Amino acid sequence: MxxxxxxxxxxxxxxxxxxxxxxxxxxxxxxxxxxxxxxxxxxxxxxxxxxxxxxxxxxxxxxxxxxxxxxxxxxxxxxxxxxxxxxxxxxxxxxxxxxxxxxxxxxxxxxxxxxxxxxxxxxxxxxxxxxxxxxxxxxxxxxxxxxxxxxxxxxxxxxxxxxxxxxxxxxxxxxxxxxxxxxxxxxxxxxxxxxxxxxxxxxxxxxxxxxxxxxxxxxxxxxxxxxxxxxxxxxxxxxxxxxxxxxxxxxxxxxxxxxxxxxxxxxxxxxxxxxVENPSAQLTTISKPITFTLRPTSGDAGPDVSLASPVSRSHFPVNHSDGYMMDDMNSDRDAWKKADHFDAIP
The missing domain is CATH 1.20.1070 (Rhopdopsin 7-helix transmembrane proteins)
Incomplete structure (x- = not known):
């Protein structure tokens, strides 16, 4: 045109x-x-x-x-x-x-x-x-x-x-x-x-x-x-x-x-x-209970997986926001790393 x-x-x-x-x-x-x-x-x-x-x-x-x-x-x-x-x-x-x-x-x-x-x-x-x-x-x-x-x-x-x-x-x-x-x-x-x-x-x-x-x-x-x-x-x-x-x-x-x-x-x-997350549908079976964290390092931060004692379902933060991506939704400067710290259900 x-x-x-x-x-x-x-x-x-x-x-x-x-x-x-x-x-x-x-x-x-x-x-x-x-x-x-x-x-x-x-x-x-x-x-x-x-x-x-x-x-x-x-x-x-x-x-x-x-x-x-x-x-x-x-x-x-x-x-x-x-x-x-x-x-x-x-x-x-x-x-x-x-x-x-x-x-x-x-x-x-x-x-x-x-x-x-x-x-x-x-x-x-x-x-x-x-x-x-x-x-x-x-x-x-x-x-x-x-x-x-x-x-x-x-x-x-x-x-x-x-x-x-x-x-x-x-x-x-x-x-x-x-x-x-x-x-x-x-x-x-x-x-x-x-x-x-x-x-x-x-x-x-x-x-x-x-x-x-x-x-x-x-x-x-x-x-x-x-x-x-x-x-x-x-x-x-x-x-x-x-x-x-x-x-x-x-x-x-x-x-x-x-x-x-x-x-x-x-x-x-x-x-x-x-x-709308349904945590019961998202969990997979793993051989041992684990704790997952992201370590703040000068290089690329990879996952730190370590053995932990079993925890109950009530400890799982199913309703936390996706703060690890959206710093916009949380004023904590390290929120995106803290939000990824959770205990998996055995």
Whole structure:
């Protein structure tokens, strides 16, 4: 579809419609995500010392940005279709790239990706036992992506001409932002999945109960599926941008709504998975009762399996959250390791 068959004014109307749909999804998922972060499954407040306020703040910030994005889009459509009476009609109004609404929508995109990608790096950092050396490359990519994104905002605010995102000065920096975003998200997701699969393999080699294998496998699937939502949006945006197609506007606007959705979906699915666990169906028979721990070492932490005395079923923490993956759900900095310390049923 050429830009002439999908004019700019039509693209902006489609963008507002698509944003409204995904914003509604965001209201539901963010509300549920905040419930997971701040209240337990019994409906009791976790307490100010148990809530991860950094993740709560990040969730609220992303939702605020998503709200501002749809508000700016609505204001822009009102300006173009109702208030503007000059030559060129709505397309002329939308083409004013340095218009404050256009600039603020770019600010929203830059800020949303800045927060969303920072959380991905943070999760990778937590999974690798807060080893900065492991996440050095993702951090560099994230900083470079953010710098280019904010420079795009600067250029757009100073052009003062009629143009689209494919304006000559903007193309190299937007291309760089999207390329770095894809590289960083792919790398961090891959590193997290590799780490979890490595622990999963170690569990299997020691014949530990299947509850651990089940949870780790489920976490990997959740990460991949939720990450793909964001990654696919960025890929589609990248392709439409390179093709100079006006459909890039609806896709970029939807991406701003998708980031908080994909983030909170991880929290929701982990919480729901824990709530419906049936421990009696997940336990496997082992020859001896064992104790499983993850040892914090400078290298790759493998499982430490040792003999222990038999324990009763009441000692098995069947309802603990998947804190070993989701530091978001627990303010304890070593929660993801502590949550994996359990006594198996003989």
């Amino acid at each position: 050429s830009s002439s068959s999908f004019p700019l004014d039509t693209a902006e109307l489609v963008a507002l419609y698509m944003q409204a749909i995904f914003y509604g999804m965001g209201v539901v998922t963010v509300s549920y995500g905040l419930r997971v972060l701040m209240w337990n499954r019994e409906g009791h407040f976790k307490g100010k010392d148990s809530v991860n306020w950094i993740m709560v703040g990040a969730t609220l910030a992303m939702f605020t940005i998503a709200t501002m994005e749809i508000a700016f889009g609505f204001q822009h459509d009102l300006d173009a279709f109702i208030n503007y009476k000059g030559p060129g009609g709505p397309i002329a109004e939308f083409s004013k790239i340095s218009n404050w609404v256009n600039v603020m929508k770019t600010v929203d995109y830059a800020a949303q990706t800045f927060i969303g990608d920072a959380i991905m790096v943070y999760r990778c950092y937590v999974i690798y036992e807060r080893n900065w050396m492991v996440v050095a490359v993702p951090v560099i990519l994230w900083l470079a992506e953010s710098a280019c994104g904010w420079y795009v905002v600067y250029i757009e605010s100073t052009l003062h001409t009629e143009a689209t995102l494919n304006q000559e000065r903007l193309v190299p920096f937007i291309t760089t932002v999207l390329s770095l975003t894809l590289a960083m998200t792919t790398m961090t997701t891959g590193m997290i999945v590799y780490r979890i699969l490595k622990i999963n393999s170690a569990w299997s080699s020691q014949r530990v109960t299947r509850i651990g294998n089940y949870r780790l496998t489920r976490i990997v699937r959740i990460l991949i599926e939720s990450g793909l939502i964001y990654t696919i949006c960025v890929i589609v945006f990248f392709c439409t941008f390179l093709a100079s197609n006006n459909s890039q506007y609806p896709v970029s606007d939807v991406t701003v709504q998708i980031i908080p959705i994909s983030f909170t979906l991880i929290l929701i699915r982990v919480d729901q998975g824990v709530a």
